[in-house]
Amino acid sequence: MKWFWVSTWIYLTGVALAKISILIQYIRVFVGTKTIIASWATVAFIVTCCLVCFFGGIFACSPVEKFWNPTIPGTCINYLAIWYLHCSMAIATDLAIVVIPLPTIVNMNLENKKKWSLAFTFALGGFGCVTSIIRLYYLRFLTRTPDPTHYNPIPALWSAVELAVVIVCACLITLHPLLVRILRPLRHFASQYHNSAGGGAATEEERARRRRERLPSHRNRTDTL
Numbered sequence: 001m002k003w004f005w006v007s008t009w010i011y012l013t014g015v016a017l018a019k020i021s022i023l024i025q026y027i028r029v030f031v032g033t034k035t036i037i038a039s040w041a042t043v044a045f046i047v048t049c050c051l052v053c054f055f056g057g058i059f060a061c062s063p064v065e066k067f068w069n070p071t072i073p074g075t076c077i078n079y080l081a082i083w084y085l086h087c088s089m090a091i092a093t094d095l096a097i098v099v100i101p102l103p104t105i106v107n108m109n110l111e112n113k114k115k116w117s118l119a120f121t122f123a124l125g126g127f128g129c130v131t132s133i134i135r136l137y138y139l140r141f142l143t144r145t146p147d148p149t150h151y152n153p154i155p156a157l158w159s160a161v162e163l164a165v166v167i168v169c170a171c172l173i174t175l176h177p178l179l180v181r182i183l184r185p186l187r188h189f190a191s192q193y194h195n196s197a198g199g200g201a202a203t204e205e206e207r208a209r210r211r212r213e214r215l216p217s218h219r220n221r222t223d224t225l
Helices: 002-029 033-058 079-099 102-106 112-123 126-144 153-198 200-214 218-224
Strands: none
Touching: 002 033, 002 079, 002 153, 033 079, 033 102, 079 112, 079 126, 102 112, 126 153
């Protein structure tokens, strides 16, 4: 239970910092006033929620040791309510991260293909919302036992997945040039392979036709004689 207590506030801090990094990228990339204001407002909301859940999780019991040692005298608040609160706020902030850049992307002077590509890149942040919903579903099982560690592995697993997804989404924009550099040679290789394999027969036919054109015809040989 002590490690469970430690992992709770480490998880809260990690998710909050990853989401804030995404919003800071929005502020640096986009120039629209509404987008910047919405991004800063979401940052403030995330910081507030993180502080509430952070200190609420650390000082859920008085004394603190009662969290991992229920035999000592003391009192604890309903820390399951804190987890529900954090899941709800995580879903709200995930949706905000997905929605904030969409109006700017739609109004960009780009091809539809590039617009859809950008929209898909930013929409990947919505997968964190999916993991939060799944984790919220499994949290209800924690009320069925006095020992939270019995049903906690699945919510803890989805918490780790959520943190990993948010970190990956925060790196997608900066990783785009690297991905382009990696995928470009692969695309060139695939194109060459397709031309050599799929167009092999056509190439042989073309060579035969050219050889026939270079040879003099029977009529030309007769006229020469």
